Amino acid sequence: MNPVAKIRGPISVLRRSDVDTDQIIPKQFLKRVERTGFGEFLFFDWAKEPGWDLDPNPILVTGRNFGCGSSREHAPWALEDFGFKALVAPSFADIFYSNCTKIGLLPVPLPEAEVSSLMDAVDAEIDLEDQVVRFDGREVPFQIDPETRRRLLGGLDDIGVTLQSADAIEAYERGRERAGPVTTGL
Amino acid sequence: MATTLNGEQAAPASGGSLFDKIWGAHEVADNLLYVDLHLVHEVTSPQAFESLRLAGRGVRRPDRTLATADHNVPTDGSKVAAQIADHLSRVQVETLERNCEQFGVPIYSIGSDRQGIVHVIGPELGVTQPGMTIVCGDSHTSTHGAFGALAFGIGTSEVEHVLATQTLQQRKPRSMRILYSGELGYGVSAKDLILGTIGRIGVAGGVGHVIEYAGPPVEALSMEGRMTVCNMTIEGGGRAGMIAPDDTTFEWVQGRPGAPAEPPLEQWRQLRTDDGAQFDTQVDIDASQLSPQVTWGTTPGMVTDVTAAVPEPKGENEERALEYMALEAGTPMQEIELDRVFIGSCTNSRIGDLREAAEVVKGRKVASTLSAMVVPGSQQVALQAENEGLDEVFRAAGFDWRSAGCSMCLGMNPDTLAPGERCASTSNRNFEGRQGRGGRTHLVSPKMAAAAALEGRFVDIREWA
Numbered sequence: 210m211n212p213v214a215k216i217r218g219p220i221s222v223l224r225r226s227d228v229d230t231d232q233i234i235p236k237q238f239l240k241r242v243e244r245t246g247f248g249e250f251l252f253f254d255w256a257k258e259p260g261w262d263l264d265p266n267p268i269l270v271t272g273r274n275f276g277c278g279s280s281r282e283h284a285p286w287a288l289e290d291f292g293f294k295a296l297v298a299p300s301f302a303d304i305f306y307s308n309c310t311k312i313g314l315l316p317v318p319l320p321e322a323e324v325s326s327l328m329d330a331v332d333a334e335i336d337l338e339d340q341v342v343r344f345d346g347r348e349v350p351f352q353i354d355p356e357t358r359r360r361l362l363g364g365l366d367d368i369g370v371t372l373q374s375a376d377a378i379e380a381y382e383r384g385r386e387r388a389g390p391v392t393t394g395l
Numbered sequence: 396m397a398t399t400l401n402g403e404q405a406a407p408a409s410g411g412s413l414f415d416k417i418w419g420a421h422e423v424a425d426n427l428l429y430v431d432l433h434l435v436h437e438v439t440s441p442q443a444f445e446s447l448r449l450a451g452r453g454v455r456r457p458d459r460t461l462a463t464a465d466h467n468v469p470t471d472g473s474k475v476a477a478q479i480a481d482h483l484s485r486v487q488v489e490t491l492e493r494n495c496e497q498f499g500v501p502i503y504s505i506g507s508d509r510q511g512i513v514h515v516i517g518p519e520l521g522v523t524q525p526g527m528t529i530v531c532g533d534s535h536t537s538t539h540g541a542f543g544a545l546a547f548g549i550g551t552s553e554v555e556h557v558l559a560t561q562t563l564q565q566r567k568p569r570s571m572r573i574l575y576s577g578e579l580g581y582g583v584s585a586k587d588l589i590l591g592t593i594g595r596i597g598v599a600g601g602v603g604h605v606i607e608y609a610g611p612p613v614e615a616l617s618m619e620g621r622m623t624v625c626n627m628t629i630e631g632g633g634r635a636g637m638i639a640p641d642d643t644t645f646e647w648v649q650g651r652p653g654a655p656a657e658p659p660l661e662q663w664r665q666l667r668t669d670d671g672a673q674f675d676t677q678v679d680i681d682a683s684q685l686s687p688q689v690t691w692g693t694t695p696g697m698v699t700d701v702t703a704a705v706p707e708p709k710g711e712n713e714e715r716a717l718e719y720m721a722l723e724a725g726t727p728m729q730e731i732e733l734d735r736v737f738i739g740s741c742t743n744s745r746i747g748d749l750r751e752a753a754e755v756v757k758g759r760k761v762a763s764t765l766s767a768m769v770v771p772g773s774q775q776v777a778l779q780a781e782n783e784g785l786d787e788v789f790r791a792a793g794f795d796w797r798s799a800g801c802s803m804c805l806g807m808n809p810d811t812l813a814p815g816e817r818c819a820s821t822s823n824r825n826f827e828g829r830q831g832r833g834g835r836t837h838l839v840s841p842k843m844a845a846a847a848a849l850e851g852r853f854v855d856i857r858e859w860a
Contacts (some may be wrong), residue, residue: 215568220516224503224711224714225711225715226712227598227599227694227712229694229824229826231411231805231824231826231827231828231829232826232827232828235828235832236805236806236807236829237807239438239466240467240481240483240484240487240805240807241483242441242442242445242486242487242490243442244442244551254827254828254832265421273599274598274599274602274632277598277599277694278534278629278824278826279533279805279824280439280532280533280534280548280549280550281439281550282439282442282532282550282551282552284552300602302599302602302632303568303602303603303632303634304534304547304548304550304629304634307549307550307553308550308551308552308553311550311552311553312552322852333465351585354566356426356564358698367552367556367775368450368452368555368556368559368560371556371559371560371562371564372559372560374427374562375423377423377424377427378427378429378560378561378562379422379723381423381429381556382429382561385420386429386529387420387431387526388423388655389524389525389653389655390432390459390463390521390522390653390654390655391459391653392432392457392458392459392460392501392522392653393457393458393499393520394458395501395509395520395522395652395653
């Protein structure tokens with residue numbers, strides 16, 4: 210994962226709420242065994258609707274509960290591959306939010322009124338170091354788990370970080386791991 | 396009030412709940428959770444295995460990992476991956492088989508008599524047990540919470556993380572209890588209970604929460620019913636859904652291939668929420684008030700009673716939904732005519748579900764105006780149903796009896812709706828295009844789907860005979 214620090218530039222707006230991951234990347238594209246190349250299929254069906262207009266700007270601003278439904282990480286992959294580097298919404302679905310942070314696509318929750326204002330702006334700057342979104346001469350703070358922020362800023366490999374706790378995992382397995390089930394013995 | 400990480404409202408921490416107990420027993424370090432069981436399927440795992448390979452890492456605990464092929468498999472009775480006509484689907488299933496072989500992960504792929512939908516075979520094999528932590532690269536992993544386990548869906552990066560470390564980095568979610576009172580009326584099922592619940596809390600109502608379902612109407616449910624409820628937790632936005640295990644649970648688990656020879660019942664009985672335990676959010680629902688439910692829109696929260704009419708749309712999302720569904724406000728739900736019926740999916744494809752549907756269908760005929768299919772959740776369910784003669788009941792009525800897989804729940808295999816087709820489905824998602832581009836999905840219980848297949852439209856199962 211590449212480090213994330215400041216994301217600056219024009220915004221794209223999608224004024225819909227409860228956007229599910231089936232819309233972000235429909236099932237027919239989940240058959241691929243690679244991680245890349247999903248961007249051209251982003252919002253595959255919606256993109257055919259008259260009046261659809263979504264540019265690959267660095268920042269996507271959208272409605273509440275974005276990314277609900279399926280756990281497919283293909284959705285963040287498609288958004289990132291299309292060109293988005295950050296997503297701003299009043300709220301995100303849990304699995305989707307987590308998936309975004311794993312690939313360096315920054316999800317930024319802001320209060321509904323701030324999201325509305327941002328939708329009317331032309332561009333914005335998201336500063337992960339300072340945890341603020343800057344637009345129209347204002348600074349709006351956003352929340353992020355400190356550990357997630359640290360990993361994003363450092364572009365750290367999650368597995369590498371966890372393996373620093375290998376001793377704790379081994380100790381858990383020695384002393385506290387439950388007996389079974391053993392999937393290899395069925 | 397402060398908001399949490401993904402923008403939802405925060406609330407104080409809790410203590411003494413079933414969720415707290417399981418969480419506490421699995422914390423390896425701060426925000427690092429040990430995983431007892433990792434279920435794997437062909438769609439969300441190939442990139443994880445590939446990354447492991449590139450990093451020179453192995454699977455830490457193949458003995459706590461189990462794979463099957465379900466999303467992509469055709470339901471035409473194909474016995475080996477080589478028979479899958481769709482090239483990409485075949486490659487994906489073959490890739491899973493190769494990865495499992497290379498990394499030593501046990502797999503029940505297409506052709507195995509233990510193959511099936513991952514959330515059907517886990518419980519069926521007895522590897523889903525009370526008190527466990529269970530993850531899978533699939534949002535409906537919440538199903539396994541029906542056994543008093545903490546079970547939730549993860550993404551592919553996390554699949555890789557669990558394969559490599561058998562742990563997951565996870566902040567403790569908030570807790571919610573949905574406490575049901577009363578009892579479910581005649582003809583009102585677990586599916587109606589959960590659809591009615593989502594209709595009340597909304598599709599984001601559970602975001603950030605692990606939900607415990609409790610109260611007499613839940614305790615009265617069969618394990619199949621409990622799985623249906625927990626399965627759809629994610630449709631209400633919940634991270635995981637769970638139900639305290641009891642004798643119903645223990646009887647169901649005992650004797651299955653993965654179950655302990657001598658179940659630690661004493662320990663399992665401790666897996667319940669203590670009196671006075673705090674929840675961040677509490678919801679109370681009178682189950683007696685629930686009717687059979689039918690969705691009318693494009694989220695599971697757009698749902699109403701079968702006796703009601705399509706509601707007036709509130710806001711742009713609902714207007715858009717009605718347009719997509721080609722429905723007009725005020726149309727009685729029972730006047731909506733159907734083209735297809737699908738009985739299956741990880742929500743409603745277990746033997747209990749098929750028995751309920753078969754009871755409705757027995758001795759009757761599918762309406763000439765539609766086509767209907769039954770897709771058992773696993774080869775074991777199919778076998779059991781065939782032993783009981785249910786396949787014959789369905790076939791005689793004009794249903795297509797298929798072999799196991801996810802099938803038309805998401806239409807990754809050849810089972811899909813054509814554009815404009817309207818389907819009564821026992822699955823979990825009525826999103827736009829979910830069952831096929833342009834397809835229109837109405838979510839219902841197995842009995843309601845069966846009756847709809849016979850009548851060609853929705854009927855109130857309580858009055859229908």
